[in-house]
Amino acid sequence: MKIAVVGFGAAAIGFINEIKDKGHEIHVIEKSRDIYSSSISGIRSDGKLFISSSMGGDIEIPLETQKEVVNFYLDKLDESERKDVRTGISFDRKSTFFEKFYSKGFEPVNAYFYHIGTDRLKNLLENIYNEFSSYKNIKFHFGIKAENVSFDGNKIKITGSNFEDTFDYVVISVGRSGHGLVKSMTTDHPEIVTSGNIVDVGIRYELPDHAVEKLNEEMYEFKVRMRTKTGYMVRTFCNNPSGRVVLEEYDDFVTVNGHSNSNGNSENTNFAVLCSTSFTEPFNDPIGYGTYISKLGNILAGGRKVILQTYGEFLENKRTKRIGRVKPTLSDESYILGDINLVLPRRIAISLAEFIEKLGEVVPAIVYSDNLMYAVEVKFYSKKINNEKYKNLKFIGDCSGHTRSITYATCHGKMLGRSIA
Ligand SMILES: Cc1cc2nc3c(=O)[nH]c(=O)nc-3n(C[C@H](O)[C@H](O)[C@H](O)COP(=O)(O)OP(=O)(O)OC[C@H]3O[C@@H](n4cnc5c(N)ncnc54)[C@H](O)[C@@H]3O)c2cc1C
Structure with missing residues (x-):
């Protein structure tokens, strides 16, 4: 054939x-x-x-x-590279974090990984x-x-x-x-x-490695999800200890993403917090929905850039004009300091806030006000x-x-x- x-x-x-x-x-x-x-x-x-x-x-x-x-x-x-591949289990039942997350209403996701x-x-x-x-x-x-x-x-x-x-x-x-x-x-x-009428819309969260050291040490890739009060399912995704935030380039817009090298190359951890939105008839264009939100972020950021805000100012609905102790790993020309609340639909923004606040009940450093949020991160489902x-x-x-x-x-x-x- x-x-x-x-x-x-x-x-x-x-x-x-x-x-x-x-x-x-x-x-x-x-x-x-x-x-x-x-x-x-x-x-x-x-x-x-x-x-x-x-x-x-x-x-x-x-x-x-x-x-x-x-x-x-x-x-x-190559053989030497293979030996160095980092591997582990996300939320083994023996994990000390399993019960902590579970008791706060999260569903810990079990997976083996090789990075x-x-x-x-x-x-x-x-x-x-x-x-x-x-x-x-x-x-x-x-x-x-x-x-x-x-x-x-x-x-x-x-x-x-x-x-x-x-x-x-x-x-x-x-x-x-x-x-x-x-x-x-x-x-x-x-x-x-x-x-198929789903799109995941959210942000990339960034904070210092030391703030989530125990979590990263124990499982490297922590994956939890939770249904928030809005009815939306929110999840963490793609945790990158010592990683970098990067732009994800599409033909006519950019979103944010994260990655890490095998030995890490920054002092920050980043992960996505994503809200799964699904639609009913007559709307049938979830890709269009995610695209419009991403483009709105780019318009407000002045081009092929994303918006960066501190977590504290996101909660206060204030534009970020100065960043605090956490230094962004995304290159300067790829973001503008702003207010993510001008970009994300309210239902998504409050779902993300509820979820992150809950994460803070398990790992308090996650809700330090100078942690960083980049918008928009989108996962399109065909x-x-x-x-x-x-x-x-x-x-x-x-x-x-x-x-x-x-x-x-x-x-x-x-x-x-x-x-x-
Ligand atoms: C930045 C980023 C990081 C990710 N990290 C992880 C991770 O660590 N672990 C994980 O499990 N998943 C990760 N994912 C998801 C994972 O990459 C995908 O689920 C997986 O690669 C899907 O495989 P695929 O073959 O369907 O598509 P892809 O691997 O994306 O391959 C599609 C290919 O099609 C080509 N193409 C597109 N349109 C055309 C066209 N019209 N004509 C010809 N060629 C075309 C593209 O150039 C590309 O090479 C990540 C995704 C992104 C965006």
Whole structure:
């Protein structure tokens, strides 16, 4: 079969690895100019691999399959790097923090993790790419953004920047950054959408390492969630001890994110606090909702920047004009001091405040007034795709709406690969 894989991220890696020696002609179409400069995502930044039955996506993936995927990635590291990969358990029942969080109404999320670190991902990706591109039946087309995918009789045609070809089987694995392509495909083919009206909107929180030292020491990646009085579920996400806050770049706006290198390189910890918002009919554009809020933040910040505010002034609804003891790790030109309350809808802002105040009941230093909040952080979920609708057009990974982690996206690709291999 002549197969196209659109987007070369975690899901594509899982898929290609499974079918690479089954005799298919595989074309990988990736919009970035090479393996390194692809859209920012966990496979290029941070690289925390989780094994968990309760986070990472809504498909059931046996823990064994998740372990296989984690081992696949670990095997791609050099031996010395592999030995240094930091690993641990988030909320083991024996954790001293489990009961503390639980008694305050939080749901502690159990997961095993392996933190590869941004600095090692480059080598890891290069090893994967070198292995895949050594196969004669695999051809990489870098610098090609797929703009249109359409049925052409029994085949599927892909057109993009200086590219046009038809395939027997097409796998769309464009992640969240490929939401434009998925949106146009689901507009042309509404029958492939099953549901999905969710977007997570929130902030990136930053505070000194020493303030959360015990928490970081015990589990490194603390994950808790709680339903707040507004009815919204709020959660912590992507904790980065000694990490850095970074911009997440989209074509027409920026949001905030965080990452850390394998050995850390700052004196601050950052994590996201995200509020899951879901909508009912007639509204059906959660991506538009998250995009508008992000753009509003950028407008108020004066360009491709985010807004930074101290936690104390966020609670007081006052613009931050001066920061206190916590020095931002995001570069100066990427933020402006301001008031996040002008950006976030009230229901989201009060849900975040309630959640953070509760965190402070477990770890008091979390609510020091000079801790920092950056807005907006958004997690887009693609609409959920029904992969059974067409036998030769499939969506895997985050763009399918069914995954949101490296492990789950890779497993999703692997499972599809197995089914056609
Ligand atoms: C900054 C950041 C940090 C994260 N950290 C973690 C983490 O530590 N651990 C974790 O488990 N998860 C993390 N995640 C989530 C994780 O990255 C994703 O869940 C996972 O990578 C999804 O895999 P994917 O293959 O679906 O998409 P991706 O890995 O995002 O790959 C999609 C690929 O498609 C390409 N593409 C997009 N549109 C087109 C187009 N039209 N034509 C051609 N190519 C296209 C992109 O350039 C990209 O290479 C993070 C996400 C972000 C944004």
